[in-house]
Amino acid sequence: MSEQRKSETQHVIKSTSCAYESRTDPPDYIAMVYFDGEEPEDVITEDGIEYERTVGVKVWESIPIYAKRDIAEAAWNAFQEFMRRPDAQEILDAEKERLKLEGSTLLDPRPRRTVKAK
Numbered sequence: 001m002s003e004q005r006k007s008e009t010q011h012v013i014k015s016t017s018c019a020y021e022s023r024t025d026p027p028d029y030i031a032m033v034y035f036d037g038e039e040p041e042d043v044i045t046e047d048g049i050e051y052e053r054t055v056g057v058k059v060w061e062s063i064p065i066y067a068k069r070d071i072a073e074a075a076w077n078a079f080q081e082f083m084r085r086p087d088a089q090e091i092l093d094a095e096k097e098r099l100k101l102e103g104s105t106l107l108d109p110r111p112r113r114t115v116k117a118k
Helices: 003-010 065-083 088-102
Strands: 015-022 029-035 043-046 049-054
Touching: none
Parallel strands: none
Antiparallel strands: 015 029, 015 049, 043 049
16 A cells, blocks of 8 residues: 555544434425534524434435335345345344443444443
8 A cells, every 4th residue: 555545544534414404394404514523513504594403304204105115125135135144143243242332222323332442
């Protein structure tokens, strides 16, 4: 690997992404990415519309039923393909243990405490 490539791969930009929900009815959603440690704001204004920071974006209701079926089928096929891997159970067990150490679960993977990487 060239020295330039090493330098490029070692430069990491810290970023934080947030979802925002508009105060309109029905609500609209946008996502913002903040770089280099910039702190996300709780309320932003975009094109004259105020948006509040949110933890969830309700997009599932707006997806047509035929597309939901396609999404479900693709997810099922990907899961089956993953489970055919000889190391699938090992990967799942390792992820479960990592989430347990963070105080999280597979159903709610948000970290509850910081865990140092091994």
